[in-house]
Amino acid sequence: MTSIRELPREEYLLPGTAACPGCGFTIGLRMALKALGPKVIMVVPAGCTSIIQSPYPYTSIGVPLLNIAFAAAAATASGITQALEYKGDKETTVLVWAGDGGTADIGIQALSGAAERGENFIYVCYDNEAYMNTGIQRSGATPFGAWTTTTWTGKKEFKKDIPMIMAAHRIPYVATASIAYPIDFYDKLKKAKTHKGLKYLHLHAPCPPGWKIPTDKTVEIAKLAVETGLWPLYEIENGEFRLTGPSKILIDKNRRKPVESYIKMQGRFSNMTDEDIKILQEWIDKQWEQYAEMLKQRK
Amino acid sequence: MAQTLTITGNHAAAYGAKLSKVQFISAYPITPQTVIVERLAQMVENGELNAKFVRVESEHSALAACIGAAAAGLRTFTATSSHGLAYMHEMIIWTAGARLPIVMPVVTRAYAPPWSIWSEHTDLLLERDTGWIIFMAENNQEVLDTIIQAYKIAENENVLLPVMIGMDAFILSHTTTPVEIPDQELVDNFLTQETRRAFLLDPNNPITHGSMTYPDWYMEFRYLLYKAMINAKSVIKDTAEQWRKLTGRYYGDLIDCYRCSDADITMITIGASAGDAKEATDILRSEGYKTGVIRLRVLRPFPDKELREATKNSKLILVVDRNLSPGIGGILLHEIKGAYQTIKKQPLIHGFITGLGGRDITLQNFITMFKRGYEILEKNEEPGLEWINLRKEVL
Amino acid sequence: MSLEIPLTPISHPTIGASGKTGTWRTSKPIINYDKCKDCLICWMYCPESSIIRTEKDKVLIEYDYCKGCGICANVCPFKAIDMIEEE
Numbered sequence: 130m131t132s133i134r135e136l137p138r139e140e141y142l143l144p145g146t147a148a149c150p151g152c153g154f155t156i157g158l159r160m161a162l163k164a165l166g167p168k169v170i171m172v173v174p175a176g177c178t179s180i181i182q183s184p185y186p187y188t189s190i191g192v193p194l195l196n197i198a199f200a201a202a203a204a205t206a207s208g209i210t211q212a213l214e215y216k217g218d219k220e221t222t223v224l225v226w227a228g229d230g231g232t233a234d235i236g237i238q239a240l241s242g243a244a245e246r247g248e249n250f251i252y253v254c255y256d257n258e259a260y261m262n263t264g265i266q267r268s269g270a271t272p273f274g275a276w277t278t279t280t281w282t283g284k285k286e287f288k289k290d291i292p293m294i295m296a297a298h299r300i301p302y303v304a305t306a307s308i309a310y311p312i313d314f315y316d317k318l319k320k321a322k323t324h325k326g327l328k329y330l331h332l333h334a335p336c337p338p339g340w341k342i343p344t345d346k347t348v349e350i351a352k353l354a355v356e357t358g359l360w361p362l363y364e365i366e367n368g369e370f371r372l373t374g375p376s377k378i379l380i381d382k383n384r385r386k387p388v389e390s391y392i393k394m395q396g397r398f399s400n401m402t403d404e405d406i407k408i409l410q411e412w413i414d415k416q417w418e419q420y421a422e423m424l425k426q427r428k
Numbered sequence: 429m430a431q432t433l434t435i436t437g438n439h440a441a442a443y444g445a446k447l448s449k450v451q452f453i454s455a456y457p458i459t460p461q462t463v464i465v466e467r468l469a470q471m472v473e474n475g476e477l478n479a480k481f482v483r484v485e486s487e488h489s490a491l492a493a494c495i496g497a498a499a500a501g502l503r504t505f506t507a508t509s510s511h512g513l514a515y516m517h518e519m520i521i522w523t524a525g526a527r528l529p530i531v532m533p534v535v536t537r538a539y540a541p542p543w544s545i546w547s548e549h550t551d552l553l554l555e556r557d558t559g560w561i562i563f564m565a566e567n568n569q570e571v572l573d574t575i576i577q578a579y580k581i582a583e584n585e586n587v588l589l590p591v592m593i594g595m596d597a598f599i600l601s602h603t604t605t606p607v608e609i610p611d612q613e614l615v616d617n618f619l620t621q622e623t624r625r626a627f628l629l630d631p632n633n634p635i636t637h638g639s640m641t642y643p644d645w646y647m648e649f650r651y652l653l654y655k656a657m658i659n660a661k662s663v664i665k666d667t668a669e670q671w672r673k674l675t676g677r678y679y680g681d682l683i684d685c686y687r688c689s690d691a692d693i694t695m696i697t698i699g700a701s702a703g704d705a706k707e708a709t710d711i712l713r714s715e716g717y718k719t720g721v722i723r724l725r726v727l728r729p730f731p732d733k734e735l736r737e738a739t740k741n742s743k744l745i746l747v748v749d750r751n752l753s754p755g756i757g758g759i760l761l762h763e764i765k766g767a768y769q770t771i772k773k774q775p776l777i778h779g780f781i782t783g784l785g786g787r788d789i790t791l792q793n794f795i796t797m798f799k800r801g802y803e804i805l806e807k808n809e810e811p812g813l814e815w816i817n818l819r820k821e822v823l
Numbered sequence: 824m825s826l827e828i829p830l831t832p833i834s835h836p837t838i839g840a841s842g843k844t845g846t847w848r849t850s851k852p853i854i855n856y857d858k859c860k861d862c863l864i865c866w867m868y869c870p871e872s873s874i875i876r877t878e879k880d881k882v883l884i885e886y887d888y889c890k891g892c893g894i895c896a897n898v899c900p901f902k903a904i905d906m907i908e909e910e
Contacts, residue, residue: 136867140872142872143839144887145840145843146844147841150847150848150892151890151892152870153870155871156870159869159870159872167634182834182840183639183837185639185640185641186832186833186834187840187841188635188636189837189841190836191634191836192631193629193630193636195499196639198522201489203489204484204488204490204493205492207454207493208493208496208499209496209497209500211480211497212500212501215479215480216500239485239489242484242486242489246482246483312867343893345892345893345896345897527831635835636833636835637831637833641832645832649830649831652828
């Protein structure tokens with residue numbers, strides 16, 4: 130594991146962005162650019178990142194970036210990747226930086242196609258669990274019980290499991306990550322870069338306005354998501370599943386904090402009844418039984 | 429050595445792309461475009477063409493992939509038709525705003541419902557507000573030649589706009605005719621290999637493309653697009669001249685005027701059936717009628733001045749629309765009417781809608797339409813719009 | 824006078840691209856250097872790249888752009904950062 134002092138000093142996310150104070154995913158973006166920059170070309174579909182870059186004629190991003198239409202990120206990245214290969218450029222990485230909207234919903238077709246074709250780029254989905262840029266509407270990645278402007282009494286469905294969908298494409302590297310554990314994310318990006326084919330990372334990123342949390346609690350709440358087991362940190366490398374970082378010990382149910390502690394900290398879950406929270410807790414426990422199975426199968 | 433092959437319009441399009449040494453192809457199959465893509469896939473896989481070929485999962489992704497590759501510096505190519513074109517529409521608009529010189533044949537085909545794979549021009553014309561230069565070919569040779577010319581026009585530093593080339597479904601796409609395949613060397617000298625670009629994704633020079641732009645700047649970018657279209661007119665004309673000098677082949681500059689300069693009645697149309705209109709003109713001329721045909725070779729930039737000049741002596745203009753814009757009628761009719769608004773002595777303009785869903789427009793239909801024109805003049809009728817070759821029961 | 828703009832919107836990397844975002848603050852982080860152990864955790868988490876890591880691996884806040892979110896104060900293991908209300 131990289132030590133904090135070994136993290137590169139260069140900043141490719143320049144201060145003075147248009148992001149909300151306490152924005153979760155900018156922590157991740159800053160780390161991703163340290164891991165992959167400066168020879169990285171970003172592809173950004175419509176979403177928060179389209180805006181936090183800052184308006185023309187200035188940009189807060191210190192690497193080449195192509196903004197593109199909402200549904201088109203993975204296809205556009207395929208084109209850039211092939212062009213770099215054609216030109217003999219073996220050093221530059223292509224990085225898609227897409228929200229949960231542009232990944233789980235409108236962008237999933239292009240992503241699935243790129244994965245099946247084995248296109249050689251890194252795709253990071255920064256998951257703030259709703260269409261935040263357009264004002265907090267629900268996405269396929271919005272969790273059970275969450276308030277959004279299109280689910281006023283809380284979302285009734287559970288979250289779409291995109292990392293597992295991507296793993297089913299048999300791509301060489303899939304990982305989940307959290308902005309609470311930037312070094313885990315950094316190391317996963319470095320590892321992803323060593324693989325050829327589509328590499329998919331799913332980054333949990335709290336959003337203060339969308340989750341109705343104070344701006345200083347972004348990291349604390351992201352940590353709690355991991356500590357309750359709601360957000361497992363894992364990677365699937367060449368088909369082999371393993372838990373990473375603080376998630377390793379959570380295979381033991383008693384080490385997982387009760388999900389209620391996570392729910393109670395966020396205004397977006399204020400609609401949830403005790404019954405709802407119980408359903409969620411059971412769901413989490415069931416997920417971990419599956420992870421335990423996956424670990425057992427490895428041996 | 430230039431060789432003549434007997435090939436379909438689709439194959440001719442593939443040869444056009446090959447001779448232009450395109451470096452990146454990404455397309456999604458749709459009847460009747462499929463064979464363009466299949467032939468290019470063959471050429472890439474057997475080493476005839478050194479290009480990246482991405483078999484995407486939709487047309488929207490096809491053009492998105494071309495945008496990515498073009499932004500990274502490659503010469504790119506795609507092709508589609510009808511519903512594919514409609515699905516791609518969002519990215520078509522994007523390409524023009526990003527000033528990427530992508531070239532795309534469009535095999536013009538009717539829209540559903542109901543499903544129809546046969547020729548009509550509504551699909552191509554629906555894209556006329558997107559900022560793409562739009563050509564429409566009359567024959568397979570023109571398809572091949574125009575693709576090559578298109579790269580020269582698109583990549584010109586005063587243009588930098590994408591180019592669409594319409595070609596009638598089945599009438600051109602699947603009909604075999606002799607086509608001369610120019611020498612690779614001739615094309616290499618005609619097209620420079622270094623693509624000029626409006627921007628480039630390059631880690632040595634990091635820039636962000638397409639940031640949010642407030643109202644205090646957006647309009648200027650659209651003005652530059654507008655200006656580029658104006659510049660395109662002279663570039664299109666020069667390129668056609670250069671191609672004529674190299675190959676002897678010429679399809680008109682923005683318009684293809686056939687016996688129109690002294691015509692009493694000029695018929696204006698686009699695409700393959702212009703050939704039948706020209707034949708009707710010859711027959712009628714031999715009978716003493718002074719008719720002429722103008723085929724619009726280019727729809728965008730719209731050749732308004734060129735049309736007015738070419739029909740100086742015409743009393744009546746007949747527009748044949750193989751398309752429909754419900755609520756206003758024939759699309760070309762209204763664009764052409766607009767072209768004549770600026771002059772005092774306006775000719776009468778009468779429109780026909782016919783050939784929708786691939787229904788044949790026969791030589792007899794064209795003769796009928798011209799004769800109808802004479803009837804309008806003789807009887808002093810109010811010009812309007814009528815449907816030709818429609819089942820009478822439905823009226 | 825001609826207007827120099829690119830043909831298509833191209834933006835250049837700029838510090839403070841959205842202006843001096845430090846003016847957004849309602850509270851301001853102050854590092855208590857007596858308690859600070861140079862762990863760099865605040866530097867790692869700052870969403871605005873507004874904590875400067877000096878050559879000697881010390882930290883200081885870049886107040887021109889710091890939005891006052893308070894994450895640094897929240898993550899500091901030594902409680903060495905205080906958030907002070909600003910006017």
